[in-house]
Amino acid sequence: MTNYCYLDVELKLRDQNKAVLTPAYFLGSIEESLQSFFGEIGGQTDLEIIKFDANRQRAILRVQEEFLSRTRAAITLIGHFQEIPCHFIVKETSKPN
Template identity: 55%
Template sequence: MSGYQYLDVKLKLRDPDSVTLTPVFLYGCIFNSLASIFGEIGGQTTVDIVKFSTEQNRFIFRVTEDFLERVRIALTLIGYYQEVPCHFQVLNTSQKPLDFEESPVEFIAFD
């Protein structure tokens, strides 16, 4: 079993007021990118949203180490979120759990 990596990611949107940023939509966007680039991903990996902030358009992912490169590629190639031009910026990557420098945040899941 591989360890985990944590990614602190910011979503930059051209028109942030025209989208609904939720963990479910975000998760779907990322998994659609993974599936379109790498095909069926099934149970090969664990990708969890650990923390989520709508105010900052930021989130922290926990991914298995062996899947980190694929997730980073998928994030880089996403150009639209809910049909609004965007890009994802990875602010930090760590083997230890990350936290936002600023609050407030919503805690989503953490084992």
Template identity: 50%
Template sequence: MTEYYYFDIKLKLRDPDAVVLTPALFRSCVLDALDSFFCEEKPTLEIVKFCAQQQRVIFRVPEDLYEVIRIILNLIGHYQETPCHFEVLATSKSTLDFEKSIEKNLVKLSDMEIEHFNL
């Protein structure tokens, strides 16, 4: 049975208005980079969650490609010919959900604000 790794990625674009961010185009960008740098056969890359507004994607890949995908994400410098950076926010062997991480960060921010006012 194949084990998987999940990646929570934020795409940081120099000019976000210059691109169309879709699950298919994101997937294609990563797979093309994999082919270009490692001449690897295109693996299974399943997009689990996608949010164009936040420019975030959660996807999963087979465990044996974890290291290669981590490297690839650091090497990608363009998305639809627009300079970019892929920020890996989290990786896990269990399912990730960026909506829960947003809620968690909001709670942390609220706690920090409370501490600030208590000083």
């Protein structure tokens, strides 16, 4: 049985008016960071958006417990979203079941 963790992630943009914020772009930014920092193995991390709120620029992500540290690191290292300076904040992480 696979244990999953949930992350509450918020995006802070320098200029919010220029960004197109969709679940696909949000998730794609994180997946790109995973692949950039962890190579092919990082790109194979099973990551899913459970809930997305464009107005609050937040998402609840589900990731396998074994990939939690890698995913948190990749999220922290993102510096641009659609070429706009930004940072992602992991507000909260669930405990695995």
